[in-house]
Amino acid sequence: MKTIRWGIIGCGAVTEVKSGPAYQQVPGFALQAVMRRNGALAEDYARRHGVPRWTDGADAIIRADDIDAVYIATPPDTHLHYALRVAAAGKPCCVEKPMARTPEECVRMNAAFREAGVPLFVAYYRRSLPRFAQVADWLREGRIGPVRHAHWTFSRPPKPDDLAGRSGWRTDPAQSGGGYFVDLASHGLDLLMHLLGDIEDVAGTALNQQGLYPAEDAVVAHWRFAPQADGSRALGSGFWNFAADRGRDSVEIVGRDGTLRFSVFDEAPLVLECGGVSTERVIAHPPHIQLPHVTAIARHLRGEASHPSTGASAARATEVMARILGQG
Structure with a gap:
């Protein structure tokens, strides 16, 4: 089984326990590199979690030959920006929730991954708990x-x-x-x-x-x-x-x-x-609450079962919230 090497863009608090370790523990996955705009914090995260490489630039994750898939764990205002670049690189991607700030941003993200022919997952991990x-x-x-x-x-x-x-x-x-x-x-x-x-x-x-x-x-x-x-x-x-x-x-x-x-x-x-x-x-809940979600990503990428939380399903949550807030 080929190991899928992941990179994280935005190794902040949500990745410390909830999600980051899951990408290291799921069989067939490896966490290869992490990125944070504050390089000192990225280096500290990599050292504490045993991640081989760290960087303060997203391109060093997205374009790297030794990164097969990307997890975007930044605030929502940058999800669209990074996701479009990951899609252009032809790599599978998981984006933190909410998927984006607006339904229109969700539409653009889904279109980009559909055109690239690679999956887009969203970390609505309660579907997998x-x-x-x-x-x-x-x-x-x-x-x-x-x-x-x-x-x-x-x-x-x-x-x-x-x-x-x-x-x-x-x-x-x-x-x-x-x-x-x-x-x-x-x-x-x-x-x-x-x-x-x-x-x-x-x-x-x-x-x-x-x-x-x-x-x-x-x-x-x-x-x-x-x-x-x-x-x-x-x-x-x-x-x-x-x-x-x-x-x-x-x-x-x-x-x-x-x-x-x-x-x-x-x-x-x-x-x-x-x-x-x-x-x-x-x-x-499991100690690393996103572990079932990340396990489901592995099964999806191996062609064993469809993941329950994709860009298509996650876009609906954003649409519903926009209507509740009178924005749609």
Whole structure:
């Protein structure tokens, strides 16, 4: 089996534990080089993680003969720029989520990789996690019957840095495409579409309740899902607030015959209620949470199975968020 040698553009915090080590641990993959504009930080990362080479220039990753595929882990404002260059080099690519700042950027990225004939993956890794595979199994088995409604409540109190006026790129729409809603809700909206089908007829309202940064901090939305196997339609709704008293993370999927409850981010038990019986399953995240996602990339590149999170599916999450924020 030929080893696929990866390079990372943007070896920041997300790559330290969540993703970077996965590219070293999956059989048939090797992490060959890392890039960061701050060369000292790139060198430090390479030394600590045992990566053979580091650089402060993206071309040294994209054009290198000993790099077969590229993982882009920079903020969203540079995803399009780097992805187009990777596509031009004819190399498979994985881009961090959200895929891009706008639906239009997603369209350009997908077109470039389609023309190059190489795959584009997006790190919506919850699609590959074992805990959500269990939720998918319960739904596929019809344990709660046809789905009637899905609702996600998510809240967080303001961060100390935001209160102190030290907000980072995640709350700068020019860099992220929005605020914490775009950064975090993208995971859950993508997951709901993976579990229940495409989101249609979506509408929302967004406010900036605190005035701590330029982006929205309070969002509500409603939508309907594509028709189910029996032709029925489920409705959906969401509430996201980053100016709240405490953290909440609760999804409830109501069906004709029962209910499913779980958290998108928290490792709370999965709860299935049907037939008067409540069943709980505790399925922990792997130490490197993107490992199942990266394993699925390897299987895709070997022609064994299609990856569940591609540029095509990830673009829908960006489109849905744009409509919720009144941008599409």
